[in-house]
Amino acid sequence: MxxxxxxxxxxxxxxxxxxxxxxxxxxxxxxxxxxxxxxxxxxxxxxxxxxxxxxYPSLVEFRNAPPFNRLRYGVLFLMVFSMAMIAKGKTDPSTMTDLFSVFGARLADFMDFPYSPVRLVVLMLPDNAPAALIWDVRTAAGLSYLISIVGLIAFILMLRLKNWPNQHGEAFNVWINLPTFDPTAGGDVVQRLERDSQINLILGFLLPFIIPAFVKLASDMFDPISLANAHTLIWTMTAWAFLPASLIMRGIALARVAQMISAQRERAYLQDSEEGEPSTV
The missing domain is CATH 1.10.287 (Helix Hairpins)
Known part of the structure; x- marks a missing residue:
């Protein structure tokens, strides 16, 4: 307690x-x-x-399956901290802020190629956007997107090398770790988990491309959110990069849970088959 x-x-x-x-x-x-x-x-x-x-579980998924949520928090914290340091360098420059600014600018140059998510974020800006705002958006987009990719790679390595979520040999409790998933809602549990996994993976891959396109189209009907404000830029770019990465991580985790349930079924089936065989003398 x-x-x-x-x-x-x-x-x-x-x-x-x-x-x-x-x-x-x-x-x-x-x-x-x-x-x-x-x-x-x-x-x-x-x-x-x-x-x-x-x-008792309520909304937070994988609450008892660390370090899934810890990794997501770490990715989110790094995004906010890095972009806040770049914004701080505008008014209070230091060696640390210059390091983040230079590193973010180099990343933006590397990741800003045709049809890339970073290029689409820049293109969603109005045509009369100042050069300083374009630089800020490119830098924030490149840095936040790289952090999200690093977080995904870290989760995949944790999944493969440490056999998540069974790295400690404990049983995975679906009720506690997937409180919004109802196993009794109907249909095969494995098929439903695989379907939800595929939906999350597809959305996670497409959102970095869809969001800038939607903002660009919607800007013809109303004024888009001004990214000139430092706080707006930080949280907008954080949401743009973190939400797709979180969906992909959730999709991979659901696929892993479905694989575990399927493997457990096979073991139970083989055990029942062996126990049901008549003994030979």
């Missing part, structure tokens, strides 16, 4: 740190923005504490 409460408090504190990080690093943040950030941080902390303090 005590350890569960301590873990929930620690995770809630980590969520608060991540949410308020841009406000702490970027100078010149307005009072209204600070109030909004404080409210969002409080809601994120409350949600995290309730989820991890409860003995």
């Amino acid at each position: 005590v350890s569960r409460i301590a873990g929930a408090v620690f995770r809630a504190a980590l969520m608060v740190i991540m949410v308020i990080l841009p406000s702490l690093l970027v100078t010149g943040t307005s009072h209204d923005t600070n109030q909004t950030v404080a409210l969002v941080a409080l809601l994120a902390a409350l949600f995290t504490f309730v989820e991890y303090n409860s003995a």
Whole structure:
């Protein structure tokens, strides 16, 4: 009980740190923005504490299958921190901020090729966008997209090398780790998991291309969100890169769970077959 409460408090504190990080690093943040950030941080902390303090699952998936959620948090934190450091370098430059800016600019040059997600993000900007804004968007897009790719590679390596989620030899509880998935809803569980996995993989692959195209088309009907604001740029690029990566990770995880259930079925079938064979004298 005590350890569960301590873990929930620690995770809630980590969520608060991540949410308020841009406000702490970027100078010149307005009072209204600070109030909004404080409210969002409080809601994120409350949600995290309730989820991890409860003995029963609610919404968070793979809660008892570490380090899935830890890896996702690490990817999200790195995105926010790196782009906040670049934004800080605009008003308060230092060696650290210059390092992030130069590294992000080189990544943007490498990843900005025709039909790439980074190029599509740049193309969604209005034609009269200033050169400084284009540089900021390219840099943020390239850096956040690279972090998402690194996170995906780390998850695949963890899946292959450490046999996730059975790296500790514990049984995988579908009810706790997949609270939104109802095994009794009808149909074969393995087929449903594989179908959900394929949907998540397809959406995760297409979203980095679809979102900029949708914003470009919608800009003809209403003014798009201004990315000139540092906080808007940080969270917009974070959502653009993190959401597809999170969907792909979820799709891979669901496919892994389906594979585990299918393998367990085969073992049970073979065991039943062996026990049902008549003994020979």
